[in-house]
Amino acid sequence: MNAIRVRGLRKAYKGHQAVAGVDLDVARGEVFAVLGPNGAGKTTSVEILEGHRDRDAGEVSVLGVDPAKGSREWRSKLGIVLQSATDAATLTVREAVQHYARYYADPRDPDEVIELVGLTEKAKSRGGKLSGGQRRRLDVALGIIGRPELMFLDEPTTGFDPEARRQFWSLIKLLAAEGTTILLTTHYLDEAEALADRVAVLAGGRIVAEGTPQTLGGRAHADATVRWMSGRGYTEIKTSEPTKAIAELSRDGELAELTVTRPSLEDVYLELIK
Ligand SMILES: Nc1ncnc2c1ncn2[C@@H]1O[C@H](COP(=O)(O)OP(=O)(O)OP(=O)(O)O)[C@@H](O)[C@H]1O
Structure with a gap:
């Protein structure tokens, strides 16, 4: 059984069709x-x-389970990190994590979770005194404390500095290695590429493309760009057979500053949402 199965999902707000027929399977x-x-x-x-x-x-x-009829037991199997930061301003980080731990039958160790999200030095600080990125880390801590089977992460690393994002990626890889199913929304394509087994592109309430980050939108089969320095400047050719092209080009010797590239995930994404 898939962790998530969606068929023909629709939702309108006052006549505006926000979700217009989405099908989705997440294993x-x-x-x-x-x-x-x-x-x-x-x-x-x-x-x-x-x-x-x-x-x-x-x-x-x-x-x-149909989420519209989800029981408390069902809910306890989910880990949720919402887009808006937690409003736990008066509790310290440790108190907030300990408090949430009580809701679950088999929670992780609160101090271990605080360590995992890199907040050990802030464990005694109140939520209201944290920076935006630190508060986001606290959100993540509260999302994983209950050892969820399925995690929802809505733009989890917004406001993170680059180092915190990399730490967060390691944490997600760790959870994934433990078998946690993870559904994540993100605006960072490098994040999707680093973490996701599969991605879907949603535009105007519909899924316009789906695949692995490597193959999305025909990326793996797109022409390669071969670029090298020749005399006065760079020369670039687009080819479906870069190996052959380079073999021919290099007959007369070394090609300076040679690179072979295919469209990035961002290139493909921007093309898909046009
Ligand atoms: N509570 C609401 N009432 C009315 N319209 C809403 C409501 N929530 C969302 N919408 C509208 O529905 C559409 C989809 O919004 P949604 O928040 O799902 O988009 P999103 O893909 O998550 O965007 P973002 O990347 O900005 O977070 C938007 O046009 C939004 O204005």
Whole structure:
């Protein structure tokens, strides 16, 4: 059974069709990233899967349960990191994590979780005194404390500095290696590329492309660009057979500053949402 199965999901707000017929399958243990421009319908879709928002139409199954009818036991199997930061201003980091741990039957060790998200030095600070990125880390800590089977991460690294993002990626890889299914929305294509087994691009409430980060939008088969320095400047050719091209070009000797590139995930993404 898939962790998530969605068919024909629709949701409108006062006549505006925010989600316009989405089908989605996420296997157990998979890391799945949903990409898409602002207003594409990502948060709306994820909130429906979390049971936080009702839907107009469609079939939805999350860990075998319709989220609209999710029990407390079902909810305890989910780890949720919402887009808006936690409002735990008066509790210290440790108090907040300990407090959330009590909701679960088999929580992780609070201090271990604080360490995992890199907040050990701030464990005694109150939520209200944390920086934006630190508060986000606290959100992540609260999302993983209950040892979830399935995690929803809505733009989890917004506001993180580059080092914190890399630390967060390591944490997600660790959770994935433990078998946690992860559904993540992100605007960072490098994040999707680093973490996701598969990605879907949502635009105007519809999935316009789906695949692995390596193959999305025909990326793996796109022409390669071969570039090298020749005399006065760079020469560039586009070819479907870069190996052959380089073999021919290099007959007369070394090609200076040679590179072979294919479209980046960002190139493909920007083309898909046009
Ligand atoms: N509570 C609401 N009431 C009315 N319209 C809403 C509501 N929430 C979202 N919308 C609209 O639905 C559409 C989809 O919004 P949604 O938040 O799902 O997009 P998103 O892909 O998550 O965007 P972002 O990348 O900016 O977070 C947008 O046009 C938005 O204005």
